Structures are given as structure tokens and as C-alpha cells.
Amino acid sequence: MTPSELSRLRFPVQYLEITEAVVRAGHGRVADVRAACGAAPAGEPGSDWIDGHQLQASLDISLAHCLPGEAPALQILRHFPLTAHGTLGMLAITSGNVGEALEAALQYHALVMPLFEMRRQPDAKDGVRVHVRPTVDFAPHNELIAELVIGALRNVALYAATDQPVLHAEFAHPARWPLQGYTDFLGVTPRFDAPVHAFTVPHALLATPLITGNRATRATLQGQLQREASSGASLGPVTHQLRHHILAGLRRGHMLTSEHLAHELAMSVRTLSRRLQDEGTTLMRVMEQLRMEHAEHLLGDATLSVREVARRTGFADASSFIRAFKRATGRTPAENR
Structure with a gap:
């Protein structure tokens, strides 16, 4: 991407908190993260969002603090709560069940992650299949960000009344790290060298309730996201x-x-x-x-x-x-x- 194209991208500032958590786990200087990314100090005007340059800088910092021997995506995902997606994350965890949380992700993901589009495919025998297609070249972090985007969806399992894997992941790139770490995190071994990035949610899990579900709170949050979506993500x-x-x-x-x-x-x-x-x-x-x-x-x-x-x-x-x-x-x- 060109510098101007990176500047036009917009992501929730909560993504920087993930980097801060990774740095903290690696005993680094958390106080330096925002300045190193060129982000506004917390509480200042313009501090609610970051652009593509700042997201890339935050990923560079996270990678520098990851330990050798394990996939960096897995180390970052341990510090990636659904609430890092801002209002969308809160909408997901206040959904009544896994199916509602999935619909929220499909409807509003572009507001927080413009690097990919999610397209629901015709229902298959094994579940609801979603293709996750890159919309921009985010080199050198294309593979990492694909694993983060799909892997973060797994965290709905923390709120679901089930011990079954909530999704089966597929990645279009080769496996760069031992598969066992992915299996431990996702609950099932992902497929690498797949035709496309994708994930499948088993039909049997769609009706699984979330222990944090709340209809009134969800309605309020959905109203906020609808207003933001109708305004073209607030800003051109x-x-x-x-x-x-x-x-x-x-x-x-x-x-x-x-x-x-x-x-x-x-x-x-x-x-x-x-x-x-x-x-x-x-x-x-x-x-x-x-x-x-x-x-x-x-x-x-x-x-x-x-x-x-x-x-x-x-x-x-x-x-x-x-x-x-x-x-x-x-x-x-x-x-x-």
C-alpha cells in the first residue's frame, strides 16, 4: 500500500492495548507504545482511532516482544479480547447465542477491520462457512493479520456454554510454525495452504447460548453500530x-x-x-x-x-x-x- 492509502485506513485504538499487553508480558516499556506508534495520548482528541501506519507500527512492536519458538499470532491472540473490537466486540458478547455473534461480525466487521471482507458462503453440511478475503496488501504483515482476524473470533468460546471448538480455521498461506500450538488455542487443527482464508462454524453450535447475553444492551449497541455504518463509518x-x-x-x-x-x-x-x-x-x-x-x-x-x-x-x-x-x-x- 502507498503511504496515503495506509493513512486512510481506520482501526479502533483498542488494538494498541493489545500491543501494550504483549509488551507488558515481555517486560518491555508499556508507556512508550503509543508514542512509538505515533498515536495521540489517551484522552486527547483523535485518540479513539489509529490509521494503517500506526497499526503496522504496533504489529512491529508486538513481534519484537514475542518469544521465539511459537507462532507470534498465538502469542498476540492471548492478549486479544473481543472487547478490543470496541462496540462491535461488546455487541458480540452480549448476543444471545453464537449464531447472533456471528451475524454481528459479518454485518459490522468492516467498521473495525477494513483489511478484509467476510463473505458468507452457501450453507454446507458441516456448518456456516465464511470466506475472509483481503481487500488491501498489508505487507509485510499479511499472514499475521489473517491469523489474528480469524483467530480472534475463537475468543467467543470464552463466553459460550460449550467445550467444543466454535470454529474451524483455514489459512491460504503455508504453516510457518508447529501446528500443535494452533490446535491448543483453537481446539482443532487449522488447515494451511487452503485455497482461501476461511472459517466454518458448526451448525450444532449456532444456538449455543452466551453467558454474557443481554437483549437490552445488545439493542443499544446495535443502534450505535447502525448509525456509524449508515454514516459511512463516520468519516470519509x-x-x-x-x-x-x-x-x-x-x-x-x-x-x-x-x-x-x-x-x-x-x-x-x-x-x-x-x-x-x-x-x-x-x-x-x-x-x-x-x-x-x-x-x-x-x-x-x-x-x-x-x-x-x-x-x-x-x-x-x-x-x-x-x-x-x-x-x-x-x-x-x-x-x-
Whole structure:
């Protein structure tokens, strides 16, 4: 993938917590993970999502902390709870049974894992078969990410009232590590050198209840995901990429110009404006929204004066900032503290 294509991808920031857990298990410095990946500090605006560059960096860090002699995917999967998929993970574990959890994954997986598409095949005799097809080249981590995406689905077994394997995995690449480790983790030996990446959930397990099932909570979570899906995963690719650059500038204390932002995105200002219009927004709207989000974050630091917050968010003086902040939020900066 090109650098710009990687920048347009979006993944839940919870994936970084998996890397932090792997680093912690390897007695590394957990506090360095976010900075090493170029991610925003926790709690700052823009810290809910990471892009493709940041995901690749996190995988590099995880691999560096994996022990020799065992498949890295298995070591990472031990720290990969379903809740790492954010709202989708919570929807899965509050489903009534394994079949409902599977349907949730098929319907909403693209919101959290745009590297693959999942296609349900005609029902076979042995169960519900799903092909997991790569949509982008994520080299050098293509094989690793395929094992993680399919392997993470196995973790629904932790909530299912069964001791049977919940899926049979197939991978299109050769086995690079001893199969016994995969068998121990999945409960059944996966197939390697398969025609496609795929998994099958046995028919007999679809009705198996989940001990964490809750209809009311699931309905609320599904509503959230439906709204996100209908809005095109909330942000268009150019808007998401633009937000990344604006926030990076704000964290350095700079308000980037439209010319600078267009240059960063390898397009003219006119093309940038047209692309943003196609995604239902404008450069001014995105910039003002992020200025206010960053201002709210800075106001949480009682050691910073309103004048300093104004300076760091690109306002000429405190009075201009106070007026803009109240217009955007309905509160004064003092009321926000």
C-alpha cells in the first residue's frame, strides 16, 4: 500500500492495548507504545482511532516482544479480547447465542477491520462457512493479520456454554510454525495452504447460548453500530486523514494552513475542498471542530491559562477564543473547567 492509502485506513485504538499487553508480558516499556506508534495520548482528541501506519507500527512492536519458538499470532491472540473490537466486540458478547455473534461480525466487521471482507458462503453440511478475503496488501504483515482476524473470533468460546471448538480455521498461506500450538488455542487443527482464508462454524453450535447475553444492551449497541455504518463509518477517508494532520499540528502548537494541509495530502487546495465536499464537510468545519476539541482537552489542565489555551489553538487573543468557544459549545472556557 502507498503511504496515503495506509493513512486512510481506520482501526479502533483498542488494538494498541493489545500491543501494550504483549509488551507488558515481555517486560518491555508499556508507556512508550503509543508514542512509538505515533498515536495521540489517551484522552486527547483523535485518540479513539489509529490509521494503517500506526497499526503496522504496533504489529512491529508486538513481534519484537514475542518469544521465539511459537507462532507470534498465538502469542498476540492471548492478549486479544473481543472487547478490543470496541462496540462491535461488546455487541458480540452480549448476543444471545453464537449464531447472533456471528451475524454481528459479518454485518459490522468492516467498521473495525477494513483489511478484509467476510463473505458468507452457501450453507454446507458441516456448518456456516465464511470466506475472509483481503481487500488491501498489508505487507509485510499479511499472514499475521489473517491469523489474528480469524483467530480472534475463537475468543467467543470464552463466553459460550460449550467445550467444543466454535470454529474451524483455514489459512491460504503455508504453516510457518508447529501446528500443535494452533490446535491448543483453537481446539482443532487449522488447515494451511487452503485455497482461501476461511472459517466454518458448526451448525450444532449456532444456538449455543452466551453467558454474557443481554437483549437490552445488545439493542443499544446495535443502534450505535447502525448509525456509524449508515454514516459511512463516520468519516470519509480524506476527512480522517485531514484530522490526523490537523491534530498533529495542534499538539505541536501549530495551526496548519490550508496550503500546508493540501500539500501533506498531495493535492491542491481546490482538490482538497472538492474531496471534502464530496464527503459532506468543509476544511473550515473540520478545523474549527478540532480546535474546540483540542481546547476542551487543554482546559482540563488547570495549570494552563485561558490565554495559553487560546495561543495553542491558533487564536490571536483570549477574547476571540472565548467567543468562539462559547459559540461552539454553549459554555465559556471557565465553565468548562
